[in-house]
Amino acid sequence: MISRRSRPAKQPLSRELIVKTAYELLKEHGIEGMSMRKVAKALDTGPASLYVYVNNVQELSAYVLDYGLGQMVYPDSKDSTWKEQLFDLLHTYFLLLFEKPGLAEISLSTIPQGTNFLQLTERILAALHEGGIKSTSAAWGVDLLLLYVSSVAYEKVSWKKQGSSQISDAKKAFLQADKTQFPFIHRVKEEMFAGDTVSMERFRWGIDVILYGIQQEDN
Amino acid sequence: MISRRSRPAKQPLSRELIVKTAYELLKEHGIEGMSMRKVAKALDTGPASLYVYVNNVQELSAYVLDYGLGQMVYPDSKDSTWKEQLFDLLHTYFLLLFEKPGLAEISLSTIPQGTNFLQLTERILAALHEGGIKSTSAAWGVDLLLLYVSSVAYEKVSWKKQGSSQISDAKKAFLQADKTQFPFIHRVKEEMFAGDTVSMERFRWGIDVILYGIQQEDN
DNA sequence: ACCTGAACACCGTTCAAGT
């Protein structure tokens, strides 16, 4: 009795294989495609099997995020200023999070588990060092920059997912805010949603703000 | 046949009552205590009943966050500088998110639905205006500041929840990072986790960085 | 040691029937 499967001959399980499969599902179907049960099914087994290699979903998510980081192609920007280098680096990271739905979401709540994250951190620290930023500021600065990128990516992903309901309800609340009760909101309401689209203007603004601030704080 | 309940006589359902009940459950048991089913059970009904007043869990979460914002007691800091005012305001917001487990989590992924969020935004804009920040910078700055507060609160909450596993795994990875492969990480590894405890030093650092940066960017 | 089906204790949301 030979069973015929669409998949090739079954490989033995391993954490690597589990993570890779989970990443593929995430890429294809977003974060909902990456449940323990669905990963198990894709590997032709029951969910209990995964727990030999991974302690829980959060841990799997952390591995998947790091695996995704491994797919990043670092920009080659030897000739540019340290700020430009940093911007390119963070922009590349942003695009990774933005293009693989689900990765942005994971990045907001999970510290990646693996060497690829160390590598990204190392590169950012190197650029900050080149900019003459002292070590405490650099250490805290990495965190702040990564957080910023994650959250902008997450915001843009959820904005893309549901053009109407959730976000434009909030938008409406601001645009319709009472002029006398909320005078300041009324004055800037249009600007609040500017640069919210494809343009990188607002993204760049945030990076610049943080870098300027770090330089100032560093003295 | 008189049924005796621990709860007082059953009030008719309303969105307000649902949100209040959800908030109470969140305060008591964190985000897991706030499922549609549990909120329904606390209200002595089935989960389907809630859908008359609320479209889905995310929407309920948005209302709950705004309800929480309504519990905020704004600091009275008329005499201080605009930066000090802003810091006090954001610190108060931080404490709210930090002390009600689950609120920090919601704040990272949900735009609050209601007037209380408008009120917080208005106050921040007022302070930025006093600091002479132009409107585009102010509009984008509010976002950046609130994002920062949410994420620091979320980080601290998850750090508090699980002292060992998830976070110290990441910590370990940094502390043990190979000296020759990751020279910059090696140089700053201790600083990366400094100020991660009770002290407000790091929180203040971040706010200062953002405010300095906004002022610079504003010219 | 590794693998697994079945079970446990949950979810959010919708349906169909009631008032």
Add this chain to the structure above:
DNA sequence: ACCTGAACACCGTTCAAGT
């Protein structure tokens, strides 16, 4: 219009038994 029990289609994790 509002309310609701039951059903649908899922979750993550653990157990107990297999190899």
